[in-house]
Every structure is written in C-alpha cells, then in structure tokens.
Amino acid sequence: MTSAQSIASINDFVIKFANVNGSGSASANELFARAVMRMGVPVAPRNIFPSNIQGLPTWYEVRVSEAGWLGARGGCDMMIAMNPQTWDRDVASLDAGGYLFYDSTKPLPASKFRDDITVLGVPLTAICNREYTDPRQRQLFKNVMYVGALIALLDMEFAVAEALIVDRYRGKDPLIQANIHALRLGYDYVREHLPHPIGLTIRRADAVGERIFIDGNSACGLGAVYGGATVAGWYPITPSTSVIESFTSYCRKYRTDPDSGHARYAAVQAEDELASIGMVIGAAWNGARAFTATSGPGISLMQEFFGLAYFAEIPAVIFDVQRGSPSTGMPTKTQQSDLLACAYASHGDTRHVLLFPENPYECFTFGALAFDLADRLQTPVFVLSDLDMGMNESLCKPFDWDDSRRYDRGKLMTYEELEAGKDFGRYLDVDGDGIPYRTIPGTHPTKGAYFTRGTTRNAYAKYSESGADYVYNMERLRRKFDTAKNLVPAPVLHAASQPTRFGAIHFGSTSPAMAEASALLEADGIHVDTLRVCGFPFCDEIMQFIAEHEQVFVVEQNESGQLRSLLINEGEIDPKKLVRVLHYDGSPITARFISGRIADALSERKISPIRKVAS
Amino acid sequence: MTYLAKPKLLSADAPRNALGYTRRDYEGAISTLCAGCGHDSISAAIVQACFDLDIEPHKVAKLSGIGCSSKTPDYFLGNSHGFNSVHGRMPSVLTGAALANRNLIYLGVSGDGDSASIGIGQFAHAMRRGVNMTYIVENNGVYGLTKGQFSATADKGSKSKKGVLNSDSPIDLAALALQLGATYVARSFSGDKEQLVPLIKGALCHNGPALIDVLSPCVTFNNHSGSTRSYDYVRQHNEAVNRVEVILPRDPIEASYPPGSLRRIVQHDGSILHLRKLDIDYDPSDRIGAINHLQERQALGEIVTGLLYVDSSAQDMHSHLNTVEKPLNQLGDAYLCPGSKALHALNDALM
Numbered sequence: 001m002t003s004a005q006s007i008a009s010i011n012d013f014v015i016k017f018a019n020v021n022g023s024g025s026a027s028a029n030e031l032f033a034r035a036v037m038r039m040g041v042p043v044a045p046r047n048i049f050p051s052n053i054q055g056l057p058t059w060y061e062v063r064v065s066e067a068g069w070l071g072a073r074g075g076c077d078m079m080i081a082m083n084p085q086t087w088d089r090d091v092a093s094l095d096a097g098g099y100l101f102y103d104s105t106k107p108l109p110a111s112k113f114r115d116d117i118t119v120l121g122v123p124l125t126a127i128c129n130r131e132y133t134d135p136r137q138r139q140l141f142k143n144v145m146y147v148g149a150l151i152a153l154l155d156m157e158f159a160v161a162e163a164l165i166v167d168r169y170r171g172k173d174p175l176i177q178a179n180i181h182a183l184r185l186g187y188d189y190v191r192e193h194l195p196h197p198i199g200l201t202i203r204r205a206d207a208v209g210e211r212i213f214i215d216g217n218s219a220c221g222l223g224a225v226y227g228g229a230t231v232a233g234w235y236p237i238t239p240s241t242s243v244i245e246s247f248t249s250y251c252r253k254y255r256t257d258p259d260s261g262h263a264r265y266a267a268v269q270a271e272d273e274l275a276s277i278g279m280v281i282g283a284a285w286n287g288a289r290a291f292t293a294t295s296g297p298g299i300s301l302m303q304e305f306f307g308l309a310y311f312a313e314i315p316a317v318i319f320d321v322q323r324g325s326p327s328t329g330m331p332t333k334t335q336q337s338d339l340l341a342c343a344y345a346s347h348g349d350t351r352h353v354l355l356f357p358e359n360p361y362e363c364f365t366f367g368a369l370a371f372d373l374a375d376r377l378q379t380p381v382f383v384l385s386d387l388d389m390g391m392n393e394s395l396c397k398p399f400d401w402d403d404s405r406r407y408d409r410g411k412l413m414t415y416e417e418l419e420a421g422k423d424f425g426r427y428l429d430v431d432g433d434g435i436p437y438r439t440i441p442g443t444h445p446t447k448g449a450y451f452t453r454g455t456t457r458n459a460y461a462k463y464s465e466s467g468a469d470y471v472y473n474m475e476r477l478r479r480k481f482d483t484a485k486n487l488v489p490a491p492v493l494h495a496a497s498q499p500t501r502f503g504a505i506h507f508g509s510t511s512p513a514m515a516e517a518s519a520l521l522e523a524d525g526i527h528v529d530t531l532r533v534c535g536f537p538f539c540d541e542i543m544q545f546i547a548e549h550e551q552v553f554v555v556e557q558n559e560s561g562q563l564r565s566l567l568i569n570e571g572e573i574d575p576k577k578l579v580r581v582l583h584y585d586g587s588p589i590t591a592r593f594i595s596g597r598i599a600d601a602l603s604e605r606k607i608s609p610i611r612k613v614a615s
Numbered sequence: 616m617t618y619l620a621k622p623k624l625l626s627a628d629a630p631r632n633a634l635g636y637t638r639r640d641y642e643g644a645i646s647t648l649c650a651g652c653g654h655d656s657i658s659a660a661i662v663q664a665c666f667d668l669d670i671e672p673h674k675v676a677k678l679s680g681i682g683c684s685s686k687t688p689d690y691f692l693g694n695s696h697g698f699n700s701v702h703g704r705m706p707s708v709l710t711g712a713a714l715a716n717r718n719l720i721y722l723g724v725s726g727d728g729d730s731a732s733i734g735i736g737q738f739a740h741a742m743r744r745g746v747n748m749t750y751i752v753e754n755n756g757v758y759g760l761t762k763g764q765f766s767a768t769a770d771k772g773s774k775s776k777k778g779v780l781n782s783d784s785p786i787d788l789a790a791l792a793l794q795l796g797a798t799y800v801a802r803s804f805s806g807d808k809e810q811l812v813p814l815i816k817g818a819l820c821h822n823g824p825a826l827i828d829v830l831s832p833c834v835t836f837n838n839h840s841g842s843t844r845s846y847d848y849v850r851q852h853n854e855a856v857n858r859v860e861v862i863l864p865r866d867p868i869e870a871s872y873p874p875g876s877l878r879r880i881v882q883h884d885g886s887i888l889h890l891r892k893l894d895i896d897y898d899p900s901d902r903i904g905a906i907n908h909l910q911e912r913q914a915l916g917e918i919v920t921g922l923l924y925v926d927s928s929a930q931d932m933h934s935h936l937n938t939v940e941k942p943l944n945q946l947g948d949a950y951l952c953p954g955s956k957a958l959h960a961l962n963d964a965l966m
Contacts, residue, residue: 212965226958228951230943231714233707254953262939264950266714268932271740275707278700278737282711285698286676286719287944290711308701398962401955407948440944441676441696441712442719449673451644451689451697463644463689 006118007097008199011041011066013077015150015200018090019143020083022054028143029060030393031168032150035161036064037213037395040205044070044512046392046588051238051331057086066207070359070394071513072588078200080146087112099198101146101153118198122149122189131185141182148186155197157204158187212360212398216389217293219360220319221246222399223367224291225254228407229317231290232267233279235298238331239387240321243293273298277305277316284315285452287440289371289407291317296325296338299345306380307346308454310477313427313436315374315381315410318342319367322386324586333586334387336508337558342382343536343566349474353381353484354536358511359389361396366489366534375410377484378438386557388588389509413437418447426450426461427473434480481537488535491542494518496527503549504581504598505542507533507563509588510555516591517598526599528553536566543571546578551605553598555581557589633669633865641665641672643693647686653805653831653846654684654753658691660808661722661751664815665692668863670720676712677722680705680734683760684726684753684831692722703734706741706750710932713746716942717933720819721748728758731767731786738788742795742824747931749818750797750826752788753805755833756844763836774841789923790909792826793902798929799825800905802920804849805832809858814922816861822883823929830918849918856897856908856921862887880927890922899925 007013015032019025026047033045044063050056063073078099081090094100096116102108104121113119124145128138151158162180169175190196220243224232234244248267255264270276276292283290294302299320309316324330325337342354353373355366366383374381411431413424418439424447427436436459439448450461458464459472496518506514511532518530531545546552546567554564561580568575581597583589629637641662646655665675672694679685681702688697700708709723723741730738730752741750756769763776767786774780789802799821803811811829818825830849832838838845843852857878864885878890878899890899898904905924912919939946 210966212962214965222961226952228948230946230951231711233711233714250953254957255951257939260939261937263937264939264943264946266933266936266938266943268710268714268744268936270707271736274704275710275737275740278704278707279711279714281700282678282698282708282713283715283944284711285708286712286715288715290715304701305704312698398965399958401952401958403955407952439696442673442716445671445673446694449694449696451699453699454701455699 005097005116006099006199007077007095009077010201010203011064011205013064013200014073014075015062015064015078015080016076016090016093017060017062017080018083018086019058019060020085021050021052021056021058023143024140025058025082025143026060028147029062031144031161031164032147033062034164034213035147035151035156036062036202037208038160038164039157039202040208041066041202042068042070042207042395044072044394046072046388048587049332057083064202066205068207069512069516069591071516072590074590074592080150082146099200101149103142120153120194120198122146122186122194124186127185127189141178144179144182145186148183149190151183152187152190152196153194153198155201158183208395210398211395213393213395214360215242215391215393216357216360216363216385217242217321217391218246219363220293220367220383220385220390222250223364224317224371225250226364226401227289227368227371229289229291229371230265231279231283231288232265232292233270233276233283233290234267234292235270235273235276235294237273237295237298239323239391240293240295240298240319242391243319243321273301274305277302277318280316281305281309281314284374289315289317289375291319291371293319293321295321295323296341297328299338299341303346306352307348307350309380310346310350310352311454312452313378313438315378317370317374318380318382320382320384321390322384330586332387334509334588335557335584335586336384336386336510337562337584338384339558339562339566342384351481351537353377353379353488355381355383355488356507356534357383357385357389358508358532359396360394361399363389364399369489372408373484373487376408376435376487377480378410378435379480384508386509411435411437413439413443413448415444418444424448425459427457427476428459429476429479432479433483434476434478435483436476485537485539488537488539490539491534491545492532493545494530494532496529497522498527500527500529501550502528502553502602503545503551504528504530504553504555505533505545505563505567506530506555510557513589513591513594514555517594520591520595521598524599526602528598533563538567538570542567546571546573551579552577553579553581553601555589555594557583559584632666634671636666638662638666640694641692643691644689646690648683649835651834652683653755653833654687655690656805656808657751657753657811657829657831658687660811660815662691663808663812664819667812668816668819670819674718675720675722677724678705678709678712679724680726680729682726682729682758683833684724685729687753688722688724703729703732704737705729706734706737706746709748710741710744710746713748713932715944717747717938718942721746722819723748723750725750725752727752727754727756727766727768727788731788735767735786739791739795742792742797742826745796745798745930745932745935746824747822747933748824749815749821750824751815752826752828753831754788754828754844755831755837756842757833757837759833759836770843773843774839776836776839787909787913789826789828790906792824793906793909793924796824797826798823798926800924801826801922802828802830802918804830804853804920806846806850807853807920810855810920813859813861817859817882817886817888817922817925820861820882820884820886821925821929823926823931852916852918854912854917854919856894856919856923857899858891858893859922860889860891862889880925882927883929888922888925893921899923
C-alpha cells in the first residue's frame with residue numbers, strides 16, 4: 001500500500017499519537033519526544049486532551065523541528081492510530097503521502113485505509129498477549145512497544161531510548177528490564193517485518209543545546225518560590241491546578257526547615273475562587289507575598305476582590321492560565337481571551353498590571369518579578385499564561401537567578417521611621433510617583449495603624465465622603481499606573497530583514513508561531529517587523545511602533561481582538577490602523593495561519609487600487 | 616467605643632492595666648451607629664476584654680466584611696490595623712492574614728447578613744479549617760444599612776417593622792459552628808456585658824476558631840413588638856447555661872463555689888476558664904450534647920446563651936499546615952529563595 005509520493009523529511013515533521021485517555025500512553029509518548037531531543041533534535045510536543053479522566057480520545061502531537069520552530073505547525077505526517085474510536089478521523093487527518101502506524105492484530109477492511117498513505121502494521125496486541133499475562137501490563141507495554149517500533153522506523157538510536165528508561169526508573173531494576181524488553185519487542189518486529197527506515201527520519205544533530213524542557217505551569221510555581229511567595233490560596237481549575245502543585249512540590253524540596261521539618265510556606269485549598277483571592281489579599285495586607293492560580297471562570301469570580309485590592313492598594317499576584325471561554329467554555333483548550341477581563345477587572349475605574357510570558361522561561365522570570373512589582377506598586381499583578389504554554393512541556397533557555405538580587409518589598413514604613421515621627425499617610429503621594437507608603441500590622445504600638453477600606457477615605461486613611469478626597473485618590477492611582485508603564489518588562493522588537501511599512505504585534509504563547517510566520521513571509525518576500533508585548537500598561541515604545549508603521553497586524557488567540565481593543569483604548573489609536581489576525585478555535589495558533597492571513601491581507605491591499613482603476 | 620469626643624486629658628486615677636494602658640487606649644474613632652445600637656455595646660465589651668487581658672493593641676488585627684457590624688472595628692482598638700473588606704468575605708481575608716503572621720490576635724467582626732447570607736460559605740469554611748480567630752457575629756436579624764430587610768437569622772414567624780411576616784427558616788450560626796468544627800462556641804446578648812466580656816476574653820485566649828453569636832438588637836429596624844431580636848424579647852427568653860470567668864495564669868486564685876457548681880478548663884495559652892453552672896446538667900465539652908441542647912431549647916422558644924462548647928486541646932490551621940514558628944511575613948530572602956545553585960541543579964535535571 002506504499003504510495004509513490006511518500007513524504008520524505010529529515011528532522012522536520014509532525015507525528016501524532018491517537019490514544020484513549022487513561023490508557024497510560026502519556027509516559028510512552030513523552031519517552032519518544034525525549035528520545036528525539038536526546039538525539040539533539042528539538043521537539044515541540046502538545047497534549048490534546050478531553051475534560052475527562054478515562055475513556056475519551058486524547059492526542060499527543062510531536063513536532064520535530066531541527067530548525068527549532070516550537071509553535072504548533074498544523075497537519076500530520078505520521079499517525080500512531082491507537083484509538084479505534086477516532087480511527088476514521090485520524091486516518092483522514094493525515095497529510096497525503098503520510099504514514100499510518102496501527103495495531104494489525106485484527107485485520108481491517110481496505111476501506112478503512114487510504115491509498116495515498118503508507119500503512120505500517122505491527123500486531124501489538126498479539127505480541128503483548130503472548131508476552132504478558134497481566135491485563136494492565138498488556139496495556140502499558142503496548143505503548144512502550146510502539147515507541148520501540150518508531151525507533152526502528154525513524155532510524156533512531158535504540159540506546160538513546162534505553163538510556164532514558166534507565167534514567168526514569170533508576171533504582172527500580174525490574175521496571176527497567178521490563179520496559180526495555182517491551183521497547184525491544186517493537187523495535188525487533190519492525191526490523192524483521194517492515195521496510196525501514198521510512199521517509200521520515202531522525203538524524204543526530206546538535207540543535208537542542210543547553211535548553212531545558214519544562215511546562216509553563218511548573219515554571220510559574222517555581223517562579224513563585226523564587227519570588228518569595230509564602231502564601232497560596234487556590235481552588236482547583238483546569239488548566240491552572242498544576243501551578244499550585246508545582247509550587248507546593250518545590251516548596252517541599254526548598255522550603256522545608258532543615259532543623260524543625262516545618263514548612264516555610266502555606267498553601268490552602270479554598271472553598272472557591274472568592275476565598276482563594278480573599279486569602280491572598282489578607283496575607284498580602286499582612287505583609288506576606290501571596291498568590292493564587294486560576295483560569296477564566298476564576299477570574300470572573302474574583303472580580304469584586306480585584307477591585308478591593310486595587311482601591312485598598314494591596315499587592316497580590318494572580319497566575320491566570322487562560323483556557324477556552326466564555327463561561328466554562330472549552331476547559332482543555334487554549335485561548336488568550338482573559339485580557340480585557342484582567343486589564344479592567346472589577347466594577348468602577350480600575351486598571352491592572354499584566355505580564356505576558358511567552359514560554360516557561362518567562363513564566364519563571366515574570367512569575368518571580370510579579371511579586372516585586374506587586375509590592376512596589378501595591379496592586380494586583382496578573383501573569384497571563386495559557387493552556388498551551390502552561391500544560392505542555394517546551395524547550396526553553398535554562399533558568400537563571402542572580403544571588404545578589406534582593407526582594408523589592410516596596411515602600412514599607414518601618415518601626416524606626418514611625419518612631420522618629422515621620423509623617424504617615426497611607427494614601428499620601430509623598431514621592432510624586434503615585435505610590436504611597438504602607439505599614440504592616442503590628443509594626444508599632446502606637447503609630448502607623450490604619451483602617452483599610454474599599455470605600456472612600458482621605459490620604460490619611462480616614463473615612464471621607466468628600467469629592468475632593470476621592471478625586472485626589474483617583475488621580476494618584478492614575479499616576480501610579482503611569483509609573484507601572486516603565487516597570488513592566490519592555491516589549492521585544494524583531495525587525496524584518498528590510499525596512500517595512502508593516503508591523504505585527506503579538507503576545508504570550510503566540511510568540512513561536514509568530515517568529516516562524518515571519519520567516520515564512522520573509523521567504524515569500526513579505527517583510528513585517530514584529531513586536532512582542534510583554535506587559536500592561538503599555539509603554540511608549542509600543543505606541544511608537546504603531547506610529548512608525550502604516551499598518552499593524554495584531555495577532556492573538558481570541559475572537560474579539562482583545563489586545564487590539566486594549567491598544568486602541570489605551571493609545572487612542574485609529575482602529576483602521578490595527579488589523580485583526582485572530583485564531584480562537586481552541587487549538588494553538590500556527591505559523592501557517594498567521595503567515596497566510598498576513599499574506600492575504602497584504603495581497604488584497606495591493607490588488608484593491610488596481611481594481612479601482614479598472615472600474 | 617464612644618459616641619462623643621472625650622477630652623484628651625485623663626484623670627490621674629484612671630485605671631491602668633499591666634501594660635500601663637487605660638481603657639481609653641483601646642478605644643477607636645467615634646461611632647456613627649444609631650444611639651442605643653447593640654453593636655456599640657459589643658465594641659465596648661471588646662475594649663474591656665482587651666484591656667483586662669493586657670493585650671497590646673497593635674498585636675491585634677481586626678477584620679470585617681460589610682454592614683453596620685462591619686463598620687464597628689473602626690470604633691475600637693484605634694492602634695490596631697483594621698480591614699473593612701468586602702461583603703461576606705471577612706473569613707477568607709482573615710484566613711490569609713492569619714497565614715501570613717501566626718503571632719497576631721485575629722478578631723473578625725461580622726453581622727448576620729454578612730455571615731449567614733452572602734458569607735455563609737466563607738463562615739463555614741473558616742470554622743472547619745481551624746483558623747485561630749475570634750469570630751463575633753453581631754446578630755440583629757435585619758439589614759440595617761439598607762433599611763430593614765430580614766436577614767437569614769430572623770426567626771420564622773417574626774414580624775418586620777413594616778409588618779411583614781418572615782416565612783423562611785432561621786440559620787443558627789452557633790449550631791452551625793458546632794457542627795462545622797469550631798472549638799469555642801458561645802452565644803450572648805449585647806445587653807449583658809457581665810456575660811459578654813468574659814466570653815470575648817475566653818475566645819481571645821482560645822487557640823482555634825472561636826465563634827460568639829451575639830444577639831444585638833437593631834434599635835431602628837428590629838426593636839418592635841413581633842420581633843424576636845428586640846431588647847425586650849431577648850431579655851425575656853434568655854436562658855444562660857453558665858457564667859464564665861477568665862482567670863489568667865498571673866491572677867490570684869480563687870473564689871469559692873459550692874461543690875459541683877464550677878467547672879475549670881485550662882486553655883492552650885494557660886488561661887483558665889471558670890464556668891459557673893446555671894444548668895447543672897450542661898456539659899460544655901460535649902459537642903453533640905451542645906447541638907442537641909440548642910435544638911431542644913430553641914424548640915421551646917428559649918434563647919440559649921453562655922459558653923456552649925469549648926475544646927481546650929484544639930489545634931489551629933497552622934498546626935495542620937505544619938508551618939514554621941516564625942511568622943511567614945517575617946522570613947527573610949535567605950529563608951525563601953533557594954538561590955542559583957539549586958536552580959542550576961534543577962536545570963540539569965530538566966535537560
């Protein structure tokens with residue numbers, strides 16, 4: 001059934017594993033991805049999973065890219081079809097000339113295949129039934145067996161996968177032996193019965209370098225540890241839960257007092273998101289660094305408290321791992337659709353500081369930075385990640401930390417200053433930057449106490465319904481927000497190889513797809529400068545970028561163009577200047593999508609004047 | 616608490632506590648509540664309790680939600696930090712504050728609307744989580760700031776000022792607290808300072824969640840005939856199970872009581888609760904008995920007050936979480952940041 005035009009590619013293709021949720025395939029699939037990386041070839045794996053524990057279809061997509069493109073590519077060159085439920089659509093989703101790998105134990109009618117693909121059958125079930133008696137082992141080792149088969153089919157080094165198994169099960173020799181045996185069974189079957197290698201091959205390279213492989217949520221949790229967070233209030237919600245799991249697990253490792261065995265942190269699972277953010281605000285009011293992790297529905301529930309924290313000026317850090325929306329939306333799909341809900345969270349005139357990491361490295365650095373910013377600005381700081389970045393492991397720069405760095409606790413008035421008679425007005429703008437001084441409860445027996453309110457008060461925190469006091473306060477909060485402009489991370493400019501009138505603005509996990517899209521466009525002679533926005537409020541550089549380009553594409557993963565709206569609103573930009581490039585079906589945005597949309601839009605521009613002339 | 620600005624000068628013989636503070640040092644801003652409001656009496660009782668216990672005001676954090684009752688923390692302990700948070704959410708804010716610094720005394724002040732309606736979820740979870748706090752509900756059965764709607768603690772069949780009959784069943788926060796795991800549960804009446812002050816003192820000395828449901832009549836909207844929260848009604852139906860006296864370790868001991876009429880309970884901090892029994896069969900260490908007693912007496916129309924339950928060996932949230940002795944908000948960078956060496960090792964493991 002081998003097609004004449006089989007896809008041939010070295011170190012550049014997409015393999016998709018179609019599995020049943022809960023069948024234990026995840027660790028085998030990851031083993032494959034890691035084996036490719038160990039051969040020095042970058043991979044970008046992604047889980048596509050249902051909101052379910054067991055029994056529903058799940059896919060694991062591995063993009064192999066020696067060039068280092070880590071965004072989703074789209075399409076599929078090889079399908080490991082292990083799920084009968086999704087067989088038809090999995091087969092249909094293969095690119096022409098692609099490869100279909102399946103369990104050939106039971107014969108399938110020819111109608112179940114396509115004639116423009118290469119079909120590779122291995123009787124996995126039959127081999128498993130012969131080798132194992134335990135039903136669970138039969139299932140688990142079937143997964144390892146197809147990885148062994150892939151090693152042979154893609155001409156990979158068997159020893160690499162073998163070494164990974166040894167690393168993974170170090171100290172558990174029977175497990176090591178059993179896994180290697182299963183790997184070998186798949187490998188040998190292919191070597192004896194199938195043509196190998198196929199057109200897709202992995203060739204040893206040196207393109208991974210020093211990079212580490214970690215998911216964004218783990219990196220956020222680690223960032224919170226390094227950022228000095230001691231209190232976490234949280235409520236389980238996909239896809240953010242693992243931020244907290246990571247935080248507590250790193251804390252157990254790094255924050256257990258060696259002498260007493262006591263914890264130098266507290267993570268409390270709250271009854272709901274309202275209570276989680278309430279705990280964060282209470283802890284931060286009391287001088288601890290505190291955070292929560294949530295997703296869109298949690299952001300909705302926390303709105304009233306965000307307003308309180310904004311107005312009462314309490315530092316709080318919120319990791320929002322965005323998912324498909326609105327309402328409960330698509331809990332296991334990705335989107336960047338909480339931007340406006342966070343930027344202007346709560347009723348009344350509020351605006352919040354947002355940070356937009358692009359990958360796990362920035363989840364860590366921005367995560368740690370968020371605590372300094374929250375203390376410095378005495379306001380909630382949101383770190384906006386998303387499911388694609390948060391729940392998928394990705395290659396990124398190794399983490400680094402400067403040991404001379406000290407936490408910036410912001411403007412805290414001390415016992416000594418109070419004792420010396422320094423004037424303390426909780427909401428007084430002493431330095432002209434809009435940021436007042438605060439005291440932590442218990443600082444001084446007779447000075448510096450105040451009554452914190454979400455309602456109107458004067459600069460000395462005394463209850464006041466005076467319009468003038470209210471206006472003073474709101475103007476100061478506006479100044480404070482302006483101060484934040486230059487404290488959030490600066491945008492990252494990537495200039496096209498030639499001067500161009502066109503720009504593209506993007507943020508967060510769109511980054512790898514955008515970079516690849518730029519390269520695709522360049523190859524077609526289309527030049528676009530790109531600017532990655534890393535924080536809100538927007539600094540002047542962003543507005544300057546817009547001013548310097550005739551047309552700016554705003555590329556984002558939501559339906560309404562939320563970043564575009566925010567830019568228009570904050571920068572008083574002519575909406576015509578900003579062109580929407582929106583991807584919001586729940587899958588991660590791809591370079592093909594971005595470059596296609598931009599190329600189409602630019603070709604329309606060029607054509608339209610000609611049409612006018614003709615008419 | 617005070618209604619009127621008082622002269623700054625104190626008479627030389629104003630009583631001082633062991634810290635050298637007068638009661639005035641425990642007062643706050645001038646109350647803006649209605650004259651005769653039960654809440655002001657509770658504020659005064661809090662002032663008295665803190666004065667008696669020689670508590671340093673700045674070692675207390677007072678938190679509240681929204682409503683008349685939640686305004687009161689401004690009217691006592693002016694040298695304590697206070698937080699008037701959002702409606703029904705005081706328990707979570709206080710929980711967070713308590714997580715940050717285990718060494719302060721946490722006083723949560725709330726109302727029946729704030730705790731039994733909008734905030735019942737947070738009330739419940741703070742109790743079951745074992746937050747070390749004194750939770751005072753200033754319970755008047757009515758929404759005062761919005762002019763007289765029934766709250767969730769209003770008795771079925773009671774009548775509003777406008778003559779509307781309440782058809783919904785009442786929530787008994789003390790009974791709920793008993794069920795949810797509060798380890799110090801009391802009910803009192805704002806008009807009975809003799810009973811209330813020692814109950815607050817006992818709660819402030821307690822290690823764990825201490826709830827005091829204080830019936831506190833609203834003179835403006837719920838003090839009429841037909842109300843079951845009026846001064847007259849509560850006085851007529853008040854059945855105290857005991858009278859408490861709080862003895863500090865430093866206090867001289869002790870008054871003599873007829874045998875069997877006194878129960879002595881030593882709390883975690885060394886303070887001693889002397890319970891003079893009014894109902895000789897009532898056992899405040901029996902949680903299930905307390906729940907049954909409340910149900911039985913309420914069915915008879917009685918309002919049961921006194922120290923309903925205390926578990927002197929209670930442990931709080933921090934012991935459940937095994938947190939360090941030093942408050943989390945006082946841990947320096949070196950105790951929090953694992954540093955670059957640990958990070959490099961982690962990087963290696965992630966390659």
